[in-house]
Each structure stands twice: as C-alpha cells, then as structure tokens.
Amino acid sequence: MKNVIAIVITSLVLLSCNQTKIGYVDIEEVLKEYKGTKTAEKKMNEKSAQIKSQLDAMAAEYQKEVTDYYNKRNKMSAKKVQETEATLTQKNQQLSQQQQQAQAQVQKESQEIMEEINETVADFVKDYAKANGYTYILGTSDQTKAVLYGDTTFDVTDAVLEELNDAYKKDKSVEKKDDTVDN
Numbered sequence: 001m002k003n004v005i006a007i008v009i010t011s012l013v014l015l016s017c018n019q020t021k022i023g024y025v026d027i028e029e030v031l032k033e034y035k036g037t038k039t040a041e042k043k044m045n046e047k048s049a050q051i052k053s054q055l056d057a058m059a060a061e062y063q064k065e066v067t068d069y070y071n072k073r074n075k076m077s078a079k080k081v082q083e084t085e086a087t088l089t090q091k092n093q094q095l096s097q098q099q100q101q102a103q104a105q106v107q108k109e110s111q112e113i114m115e116e117i118n119e120t121v122a123d124f125v126k127d128y129a130k131a132n133g134y135t136y137i138l139g140t141s142d143q144t145k146a147v148l149y150g151d152t153t154f155d156v157t158d159a160v161l162e163e164l165n166d167a168y169k170k171d172k173s174v175e176k177k178d179d180t181v182d183n
Helices: 002-018 027-033 035-075 078-131 157-182
Strands: 022-026 136-140
Touching: 022 027, 022 157, 027 035, 027 078, 027 157, 035 078, 035 157, 078 136, 078 157
Parallel strands: 022 136
Antiparallel strands: none
16 A cells, blocks of 8 residues: 555656746847837937937037137126136036936936836746746846756747737737727
8 A cells, every 4th residue: 555655656746747847038039029128229219319409409509609608708808708607617517417317317217118128028928938838937148147058949039029029019009099099
C-alpha cells in the first residue's frame, strides 16, 4: 500500500513538473515595436517641437531687443543704459528659466507616458501568459540579460508583440468610434 501511495505521489509530482510552461520576451524589442510606444513618441516629438518653436520665437525676440539696444546704446543716457541692461538681464534669466521648465515638463511627461506603457505591456504579458498556459514569461533585454540563453522556441516576443499591437488597434478604433458618437 505504501508503495502505491509513493508511486502516485511521485507520478503527481512528475506530472506537475511537466505542466510548467516558460517563455521569454525581449522587452526592448516589444517597447521599440509596440504601436502605443510609437504613437507616444510621435506625440511627444510634436509637443517638443511646438515648445521649441515657442521658445525659439521668444529667444529671437530677446535677441532682437539686444541688437536694438546695442544699436541705440551710444545715444542713450547712462541711466537708460543701466536700466535697459538690467531689463535685458532679467529677460534673459526668464527665458532660461522658461527653457528649463519646458525641458523638465517634457521629461516628466515622457517618463509618465513610459511608465504607463510599461504597465500596459506588463499587464498584457500577464494576460497573454494566462490565456496561453504559461507558468512564467521572463523579460530580457540587452541590458538586463535576465535570460542568458533560451531556446528560440520559447521566445514569445513576436507573438506577444503581434497581439499587443492588435489590442492597441482595437482600443484606438473603439476610441475613434466613441469620439464620433460624442460629436
């Protein structure tokens, strides 16, 4: 009887070991090729270009004031020269401060967007793993090297990426339909 119980327990242990399914995903590749990342990058590039354009216009206006000042400086009184230089110095400081604030804002928004994308990808991979019977899906990249070697049959990067992009397309088409219904 003890032998039968030992054989049953051993069989159960071996069967449970055989049911472990492991895959891995190249995180860098997923983030690089995910349509959500590309859309976010495009939006951030457009926003950065818009801010740069505004700051360039302000810098050009400031530079024009400096040029005008140097052209008229010889005809100004000492007091007027001092006042104008103080005003120009203050404007230069304000311009520098606005540039730093804009850069910090863009960097903060980029970081928030990337955190959101990382969370979306992690949630998707979790759902993908459950739907496809994976016990584990490991993340790897050139920098982390979490998977030092993996048989390419366990690399599910392309499958995850394809389904992730399909899900993104579906979400975007639903958003567009919702936008047209709202209008």
